[in-house]
Amino acid sequence: MSTALTVISDSSNLPAALGVDLTAAVDLAKAEKAASTRKAYGTDFRLFTAWCEARGVAALPAAPETVAAYLAAQAPTSKTSTLGRRVAAIRYAHKLAGLALPTDAEGVKATMRGIRRTFGSAKIRKAPAVAGKVLGMVATAPDRLSGLRDRALLLIGFGGALRRSELVALDVADIQETETGLLVKIRGSKTDQERAGATIAIARGDVACPAKALREWLDAAGIQDGPIFRPIDKAGTVRASRLTCRSVANIVKAYAERAGFDAGTFSGHSLRAGFLTSAAGKGASIFKMMDVSRHKSVDTLRGYVRDAELFKDHAGAGLL
DSSP states (O other): OHHHHHHHHOOTTSOGGGHHHHHHHHHHHHTTSOHHHHHHHHHHHHHHHHHHHHHTOOSSSOOHHHHHHHHHHHTTTSOHHHHHHHHHHHHHHHHHTTOOOGGGSHHHHHHHHHHHHHHOOOOOOOOOOOHHHHHHHHTTOOSSHHHHHHHHHHHHHHHTTOOHHHHHHOBGGGEEEETTEEEEEEOOBTTBTTOOOEEEEEEOOSSSOHHHHHHHHHHHHTOOSSBSSOOBOTTSOBOSSOOOHHHHHHHHHHHHHHTTSOGGGOOTTHHHHHHHHHHHHTTOOHHHHHHHHOOSOHHHHHHHHHHHTTTTTOTTTTOO
16 A cells, blocks of 8 residues: 555655654554555555556556456456455555545446356355364363463463454453453454454353463463463574464464364364354354454344254254
């Protein structure tokens, strides 16, 4: 998005006194979107720009016909969801630059509808790490520092239905241990871009306890403040930085494979999906599930409930 932001920061016709404040405005404009979103948008817009340059057409501002042609060219080899994000990136770049939005043209919208109809738009859902699978995964954790960290990460991620970004953003100060479990402060999330924050509860476990696993990791690693989940180098030294979202996904996949599951069907989202699927299977109230997951819409959660109850009172039970 640097191309679009350059337009905002062009101070050639503005008083010099605005310099510092204008720089701050650019930084705040960038902060409008999550870092992961900005990174994805930046990559998407660079790909679009390269495609335009190869064909001698403008990327900013782009004509609606250019965007429609780009989408048609990418459709056979790209996921529909990926193309949808690229449309959003092109739109956002033009919006930041104060230009007309080519993505709002009916021709571009019709092209996307045609792509969905021709190539399909079904999402490939990763396997939920339901409670039984999580127990199997954490049982394989090795008896060393990395094993303690990974065990705590898996149990906290599952018990709090946390997104990868929320999990790696946790600091020691965000956790309060009580007799009945953990109170966890989520300072910001995908659905809380303005960082109002929310506090969730993670219940203690009978077989594998998230609170106990977290305490064992923090004590063994000597972590008293700052990031909770950190990299460990080859010498066994705990680093001061945070794990990345990609690291969480890799850990989930690695432990799924250790437990004998198909690692390719798991992702970082599997912990969050697994909690919701497991809770729905036990008959938990959808509103109590929302207390933990912080979903804004009941409709989003209905999919998890439906998956958990596909065979409950099935119309075909006993027919054959």
